[in-house]
Amino acid sequence: xxxxxxxxxxxxNKVLDGIWLRNKVINHNIANADTPKYKKLTVxxxxxxxxxxxxxxxxxxxxHEKHLPFPVNTKDIQPRIxxxxxxxxxxxxxxxxxxxxMADLAKNTIMYNAVIDQLISEFDKIKNVIHEGGK
Amino acid sequence: xxxxxxxxxxxxxxTAQKTRIDIISKNMANVNTTRSTGGMPYRRQMVVFEEQxxxxxxxxxxxxxxRFNGKGVEISEIVEDTTPFKLKxxxxxxxxxxxxxxxxxxxxxxxxxxxMIDAQRAYEANITAINGTKSMLMKALExxxx
Numbered sequence: 687x688x689x690x691x692x693x694x695x696x697x698x699n700k701v702l703d704g705i706w707l708r709n710k711v712i713n714h715n716i717a718n719a720d721t722p723k724y725k726k727l728t729v730x731x732x733x734x735x736x737x738x739x740x741x742x743x744x745x746x747x748x749x750h751e752k753h754l755p756f757p758v759n760t761k762d763i764q765p766r767i768x769x770x771x772x773x774x775x776x777x778x779x780x781x782x783x784x785x786x787x788m789a790d791l792a793k794n795t796i797m798y799n800a801v802i803d804q805l806i807s808e809f810d811k812i813k814n815v816i817h818e819g820g821k
Numbered sequence: 822x823x824x825x826x827x828x829x830x831x832x833x834x835x836t837a838q839k840t841r842i843d844i845i846s847k848n849m850a851n852v853n854t855t856r857s858t859g860g861m862p863y864r865r866q867m868v869v870f871e872e873q874x875x876x877x878x879x880x881x882x883x884x885x886x887x888r889f890n891g892k893g894v895e896i897s898e899i900v901e902d903t904t905p906f907k908l909k910x911x912x913x914x915x916x917x918x919x920x921x922x923x924x925x926x927x928x929x930x931x932x933x934x935x936x937m938i939d940a941q942r943a944y945e946a947n948i949t950a951i952n953g954t955k956s957m958l959m960k961a962l963e964x965x966x967x
Contacts, residue, residue, distance in 0.1 A: 702961075707889060709957060710827045713950045714891040717834030719943055721870040721894055767887055784946055795953045802960045809964070 691812055697739075697760055698805040704731040704765040705798045711767065712791050715782050722778040726787075731765035738763055827954040831947045833873060833893030838944040840896050841868045845937045852928045855916045863926040864901045871897035902927055 708729040718724040738760050774781040823829075844866050854863040873892040882888075904927045912921035 706827075706957070709954060710830065711889060711891070713827045713830045713947075713954065714889075714893060716946050716950050717830050717837075717893040718870070718872050719946065720838075720939070721872050724872050727889075727891075764887055767889055784943075788946060788949065791950060791953050795957055798957045799960050802964060806964055 688812075691808060694808050695805065697735075698801055698808065700731075700735065700760055700763065701801050702798065702805070704729065704735075705794055705801065707765050707767075708794050709791070709798070712787055712794060715787050716784065716791070719780070719782045719784050719787070722780060724780050724782065725769050725771040725774075726782045728768050728770055729765050730768065731763060734763050734766075735760060824958070828951055830891065830893035831951045831954070833895060834947045835944060835951075837868075837870060837894050837896050838940045838947070841940045842937060842944075844868055844899060845933050845940065848928045849930065849933050851926060852930060854926060855914075855923060857926075862906050862924045863928070865904075865926060865928045867900050867902055868896050869898050869900060870894055 711727045711729050715726050770781065848865050851857070851863040857863040871894070873895045875890045875892065906924040906927050908922045909925050910921055911917055911923045914923045917923045
């Protein structure tokens with residue numbers, strides 16, 4: 687039972703780390719909105735994490751020693767930073783769109799607050815068990 | 822991964838945009854200055870922004886290890902605009918040449934105004950980013966309050 691709580695807390699930990707990194711990268715993009723030749727950076731981790739969570743039940747079997755390891759463990763998932771240098775619609779070679787960056791920033795902050803709330807409720811559950819179990 | 826890196830990144834942009842506004846104010850104040858360094862009219866100045874991202878090797882390494890050590894933006898240099906001076910026919914002016922023309926600074930008031938609005942908006946965007954980061958940090962402190 688306790689392991690279940692711990693798994694959830696580890697998962698939230700991972701998500702919060704990813705969201706925090708994304709906040710930093712968005713701030714970096716906004717700071718460089720007027721820098722010539724700067725290309726915007728993006729952080730992605732949700733799709734990998736979702737994949738790992740949905741496949742954690744079905745254990746993939748390695749039938750060859752050269753098979754790549756499949757990250758079924760959420761601990762192995764690292765956020766990826768990608769440089770988006772495919773396009774640019776300004777003469778100075780910069781491709782930061784300040785409006786989408788501000789929208790992403792707002793989304794990211796709300797997401798962070800939501801995950802923190804869930805994490806707090808997870809701790810509340812443990813606390814509840816400790817308090818009420820003794821009665 | 823420092824705790825206040827995000828705020829430092831936005832603060833670097835605030836400094837850069839503030840310097841840009843300072844330079845724009847200087848240009849606007851000197852829009853009619855005919856006597857600057859070397860007896861020439863005032864030349865319009867511009868700031869050059871550059872991404873701050875650590876040494877080149879570590880920025881190459883970070884691309885392949887998914888680490889991030891961006892530090893925001895900085896002003897790498899302040900350059901002079903080399904476009905020619907404006908000429909104005911004003912024979913009575915003490916700085917007029919033999920044909921009666923005065924050389925005036927290459928400052929265009931409208932361009933400066935537009936650049937100032939741009940800098941102000943960028944400044945505000947970074948203030949919003951700092952406030953967002955602040956609210957996230959305060960929220961994270963709530964975990965330990967229970």
